[in-house]
Amino acid sequence: MKSHTLLMPLDMHLHLRDGVMLETVAPLTSYSFSGAVVMPNLVPPVTTKEDVIAYKKRINAALGRVEEADDVLMVDDFFEPYMTLFYQHYDREFLEDVVDDIAAVKLYPAGITTNSEGGVDSFDLETMRPTLEAMSDLNIPLCVHGESDGFVMDREAEFMSVYEMLASNFPKLKVIMEHITTKEAAAMLDRYPNLYATITVHHLLITLDDVAGGMLQPHLFCKPIAKRPKDRAALLDLALNAHPKVMFGSDSAPHPQHAKEACGCAAGVFTAPIALQLLCELFDANDKLDNLQNFVSDNAQSIYGICPEFKEVVLVESPFEVPEHYGSVVPMYAGETIAWSISNVE
């Protein structure tokens, strides 16, 4: 049986939510990943040092409780939640105080996606300068949800000018284009040395055709929305070749089933429990398995300067039937069979 070993896989963009949902989804990531960059768009968002510490404590508690449950098998009980702050115009003193507790600051344009109402209204350079200069000096990466408020298929491409403004004005600030979906973003990556990107597994697999080309598929609806085949091809080129400025970030975003299969469906694809398996299948099918380690871990370690504790995850080419539900959440490919499984051997 074909197998592939990954060391310290990292999910550089993850939604863990809070409360019961947190308890449901956190162990599904900690099972197979060494760590994850945890998004701060709770209600209310994570904006203080106390928020960061308290949320991290709740995440660890959620994992601690689950370790004792029989129905979740832990590959390794080590998992690091890399915490983030929801971008506001923070002052230097605050950032100096919180820098050791966070991995990044996440910037949302106001209202652009789930729980982003408190985001940035306008990208005014001078208003943002003190915060971004302090972040640059303190080596805090800026993670960005890069979408304009324009037509849904154009939002990411229209946002490129903001990335250029940020990257050129703060050349030592690491600017991470989160969950990129377009050839325009892919092309932007090499124009500025301080621009990086994360890519989800679902944007490597689907286009708008999968969301709305046949029946409408709410469980594949996310923001940014999946784009055209030529956009997906540009993302695949980056990921399969493990471009050194690109990291895996699942953007796995759980919603309860009733919020997805409804009149007014929330945005988000839940991939946490199957992300590594799907990536193995995809990289193997393209004869690029040797590049997967860089895409799912090494690039991120270099970019963020993080050193996760040793963890080995073995994947095997053996069918895995994706559950219909994890708690209240319907995963991508629910009820379907995927080609690779996680084998929790040592």
Next chain:
Amino acid sequence: MKSHTLLMPLDMHLHLRDGVMLETVAPLTSYSFSGAVVMPNLVPPVTTKEDVIAYKKRINAALGRVEEADDVLMVDDFFEPYMTLFYQHYDREFLEDVVDDIAAVKLYPAGITTNSEGGVDSFDLETMRPTLEAMSDLNIPLCVHGESDGFVMDREAEFMSVYEMLASNFPKLKVIMEHITTKEAAAMLDRYPNLYATITVHHLLITLDDVAGGMLQPHLFCKPIAKRPKDRAALLDLALNAHPKVMFGSDSAPHPQHAKEACGCAAGVFTAPIALQLLCELFDANDKLDNLQNFVSDNAQSIYGICPEFKEVVLVESPFEVPEHYGSVVPMYAGETIAWSISNVE
């Protein structure tokens, strides 16, 4: 109170389905329209003279029963279902026999939308020639669902070459581009004298942003999918100016709520009970109310050569709260208030 009178409004593209659904939706169209071109994509499709006659009888029965109900007010109990056949490669003898029972033949590419599995696999001119020549000689219009099997946003534009093939090879055949959604189709209209089009009310009002730009809205998901703002602008230009080759066709397509708010949502927007009200609001807002009569009736009478019995429908600028449901069907704008109502005065 502002009011506007329409004479013999016609819906030139309507799905009435069958059974209980037919009984639910038929009176919602007959209430305000003089007639409607009824689509033949039942399961199995309408492909014989007996099918046509039996389906028309079921439609009339559905209307007859409802006339006695207290809860549906009939403006006028006259309503003509203009029947259609599902396109197959019919021979001349069959078409000569059925011509008096149908208003048109509806062509679907195989598998392109709801219940279209028995449609045309390839648009081979010589295979289609005998049928289309007979239709041309018998003056039977060909209604076409014009989409390729390509990327969802490109399907209609990619189909333009088929329209050109049909229009140029059968110059006396009336070819009707159904429910057009793109600037490409709008531009095609004047290139061939025998090309016509229907436009829905929802494609005059929404773009893909309304379907998938905020929350995903299954009740606005249809085929062809709503396109870009510039496409909608091209449709509005045709409709508001009542281009003489353009007719109103609602493509009102009921599905039970459970088939819309689901993992795998069926395509179709249900507008029958509010279509005329929305059109009045739209044409009034654009100072084009004088053109509405041509768009919703006179153009269709000329193109199809039909003469509906006299019926007068008076609309008033008075708020109408759209019901949450009609039977099992959720209409467009369910629970919202629209600005115009039908006033069933004489």
